[in-house]
Amino acid sequence: MNKPRELSAYEKKQLFKYGLAEADLLTRGELPVEYLTGFVNFKDLEIKVNKNVLIPRVETEELVDLLSDFVSNNLLGKKISYLEIGTGSGAISLAFFDFLENNQYLKLENFVVTDISKLALNLAKENFHILFEGSHLKKIDFLESDLLSNPEIFISRKFNLIVANLPYIPSFNVKKLDLSVRDYEPILALDGGKTGFELIDKMLSQVVEHNLLTNDGKIFLEVYENHTSKFIEDNFPSINDFFSIKEISDQFNNQRFLVLQKR
Ligand SMILES: C[S@@+](CC[C@H](N)C(=O)[O-])C[C@H]1O[C@@H](n2cnc3c(N)ncnc32)[C@H](O)[C@@H]1O
Incomplete structure (x- = not known):
């Protein structure tokens, strides 16, 4: 029993x-x-969630800190052109937008938020409207897209900030997840393919193919614990031809984030 x-x-x-x-x-x-x-607290925000989106995790708040530190140290006075792939409830983009709203020295040029799930994207949009009514919402593009397949994402623009917390659980591990995750959270938000890195690899090759990253820009990724530089070298070596990669651990001391920049 x-x-x-x-x-x-x-x-x-x-x-x-x-x-x-x-x-x-x-x-x-x-x-x-x-x-x-129907709600989760993420950074200082109360965000709506439903069964169509992953519940944003506490580790993911650290990804927002990495973005905020990068722009504060490197993009002051420059125009920020931001893209999130796989936004779910919108948590990362909501918290980063909140940071930008509170920092008058940062100038926003593009703010593009995408997901393959129309239902997720609708919820992200709703959260933006609830939390930022009356601010510069018209600057935000919400685009439904399988990774970067929708050309509206990149026609006539490049990005100096690209962020993604795409599904990264290796397929064979999905069934071993806690029941509270496996039986309730959307599989579309969890299963990252054979090694868990397949979607991320495909997204990175699309970034290269369409030359989406500026020379001074960075890509911030949340990944599975074993997605280290060594893992990439062994399994997806061509990524190293285009990007240098920095590993960053989360507050639980697990390897969790990768920061990439053009070589
Ligand atoms: C792990 S969840 C992360 C959600 C949110 N960014 C967060 O940090 O809480 C991954 C998200 O990627 C989306 N996704 C899955 N496959 C995708 C694809 N091929 N293209 C774009 N988004 C995708 C899912 O719908 C889901 O919302």
């Missing part, structure tokens, strides 16, 4: 915050609390 679910302090707090009873969650199998309340 399965062990009855025990709620964490975080889950209890979230239920209380949204006026729900513990029984509402205890009767829903391993449903993540965020899908019941």
Whole structure:
């Protein structure tokens, strides 16, 4: 028999915050609390989530910090041209847009947010409208696209910031994920192909093919723990012909992020 679910302090707090009873969650199998309340806190924002999007993770907040540090140190006074591939709820782009809104020295030229899922993109758009009503929303393009296949993304523009937290779980590991992830979060947001790096590799070759990255720009990726420089050298060596790669660990000391720039 399965062990009855025990709620964490975080889950209890979230239920209380949204006026729900513990029984509402205890009767829903391993449903993540965020899908019941409909919200998640990410950086300083309260973001809407639903079953069509991954629940943004705490590690991903660090990706936003990496972006913000990079622009603060390198792009002051330059025009920012930003692209996110696979935005889901919009979490990364929402938090980065919030950072830009609060920094008058940064100038925004392009802000492009994409996903292959129309339902995810609709939710991202809704979140932008709820959180940034009345600001420079008209500068944002929400584009449905399988990676970079939609030419509207790049016609007449290049990017100095490209960010992606694409699905990166190796296919054979998806079935081993916690039930709360495997049975509730969208498979489209999890399965990254045989090694988990297939989608990322394809996206990087499209960046090269269309020459999308400026010479001073960087690509920020969230990846699986074993997606190291050595892994790339062994499995996807042609990436090294075009990009130099820096590994960065997350707060749990797992290899988690890659930062690429043109060679
Ligand atoms: C791991 S989730 C990340 C969502 C969000 N960026 C975050 O950090 O919480 C990956 C996202 O990539 C999208 N995706 C999957 N395959 C894609 C593809 N071929 N092209 C574009 N987006 C894709 C999924 O729909 C999902 O929203």
